[in-house]
Amino acid sequence: MKVPFLDLAAAIAEHREDFDAAWRRVTSRGAFVLGDEVAAFEREFADYCGARHCIGVASGLDALRLVFEGARVVPGDEVIVPAYTAVATWMATTSVGAQPVGVDVDARTFNLDPALVERAITERTRAIVAVHLFGKPADMAALKAIAAKHDLLLLEDAAQAHGAAIDGHRTGSLAHAAAFSFYPTKNLGCFGDGGAVTTDDDELAERVRLLRSYGWRDRSVSEIFGVNSRLDELQAAFLRVRLAALDADNERRRRLARLYREALEGVEGLELPVESDQSVDVWHVYASQVSDRPAVVGNLSASGVGTLVHYEPIPHLTPAYRAIGWKRGDFPVAEQLASRELSLPMYPQLTDGALDAIVAAIRS
Numbered sequence: 001m002k003v004p005f006l007d008l009a010a011a012i013a014e015h016r017e018d019f020d021a022a023w024r025r026v027t028s029r030g031a032f033v034l035g036d037e038v039a040a041f042e043r044e045f046a047d048y049c050g051a052r053h054c055i056g057v058a059s060g061l062d063a064l065r066l067v068f069e070g071a072r073v074v075p076g077d078e079v080i081v082p083a084y085t086a087v088a089t090w091m092a093t094t095s096v097g098a099q100p101v102g103v104d105v106d107a108r109t110f111n112l113d114p115a116l117v118e119r120a121i122t123e124r125t126r127a128i129v130a131v132h133l134f135g136k137p138a139d140m141a142a143l144k145a146i147a148a149k150h151d152l153l154l155l156e157d158a159a160q161a162h163g164a165a166i167d168g169h170r171t172g173s174l175a176h177a178a179a180f181s182f183y184p185t186k187n188l189g190c191f192g193d194g195g196a197v198t199t200d201d202d203e204l205a206e207r208v209r210l211l212r213s214y215g216w217r218d219r220s221v222s223e224i225f226g227v228n229s230r231l232d233e234l235q236a237a238f239l240r241v242r243l244a245a246l247d248a249d250n251e252r253r254r255r256l257a258r259l260y261r262e263a264l265e266g267v268e269g270l271e272l273p274v275e276s277d278q279s280v281d282v283w284h285v286y287a288s289q290v291s292d293r294p295a296v297v298g299n300l301s302a303s304g305v306g307t308l309v310h311y312e313p314i315p316h317l318t319p320a321y322r323a324i325g326w327k328r329g330d331f332p333v334a335e336q337l338a339s340r341e342l343s344l345p346m347y348p349q350l351t352d353g354a355l356d357a358i359v360a361a362i363r364s
């Protein structure tokens with residue numbers, strides 16, 4: 001049995017008629033930029049997250065950048081970012097001229113280690129970016145306390161954690177502001193690029209809203225310098241369809257995570273990701289660890305099972321960041337995790353038969 005790492009066509013097929021209706025609705029209206037669909041999606045997603053504001057933007061990277069610009073993070077400022085994350089978290093910081101200050105992660109959760117965050121703070125630190133990596137919320141209580149103590153902006157990078165929650169509060173409402181990506185493979189994905197900022201801060205929301213479209217409140221009247229980073233009507237219409245199914249889809253991921261654990265716990269050479277009872281994890285990625293990754297990948301591939309590695313290299317070991325002085329040894333925990341990480345197939349449409357085939361392949 002062939003089991004692809006991801007099957008987006010299967011996800012889209014589940015809502016084919018609703019997507020077709022969304023397409024007809026938008027194209028018959030003939031308005032494609034910042035219209036009714038974006039406004040409706042922004043309302044619905046803000047409500048879903050439990051935030052006052054949602055501003056649709058063009059990507060997850062832009063969501064992070066526009067929060068920095070909206071909050072006036074400026075060149076020379078330092079921003080604390082986890083060593084283990086998608087490169088976008090670091091790039092967003094670099095692209096506004098700020099200095100990403102990497103901090104090592106907790107070996108069990110892959111998320112920021114709050115004890116190390118405190119030590120990385122200097123008088124130039126402006127912000128902390130808490131990434132909810134692989135769908136597991138970061139330790140927000142500890143990070144909030146640190147941010148409050150040092151008067152820092154705390155930002156969620158929630159690109160992998162739509163619908164995840166702590167104590168009944170969903171991501172998007174757990175810090176000063178949050179950045180989401182709707183890249184097609186995310187738990188809530190569109191048919192191209194898209195993103196959003198959520199926040200309770202009226203002034204920040206207002207500035208991000210202006211920044212995303214040339215600084216315009218009224219068309220062609222630039223009140224501040226902005227960019228073109230808009231979520232478009234079609235993507236918003238498709239996202240509304242998928243948002244309605246998000247909780248059910250996340251529940252299917254959570255069930256698969258339980259089945260993986262039941263079937264694979266105790267297999268020698270394989271370490272499974274931890275399930276937290278402190279939070280609702282939404283399993284964007286099922287990140288296991290193996291001791292002999294090339295052999296495991298090769299054998300699974302020969303059995304028809306697709307896997308991926310998230311991430312090789314991690315941000316500070318990419319050529320771009322090595323060129324400005326980062327090096328192996330800077331983050332021992334993250335580097336060790338990255339050398340062993342292996343992502344197994346994890347998506348709502350993964351069938352029980354496919355899961356059995358993956359388990360059999362791993363066990364053999």
Ligand SMILES: *Cc1c(COP(=O)(O)O)cnc(C)c1O
Pocket residue numbers: 059060061062085086088089131157159160180181182183193194195
């Ligand atoms: C995907 C992702 C982003 C960036 O999103 P894009 O829409 O691809 O720009 C940022 N942070 C994390 C953790 C991500 O996984």
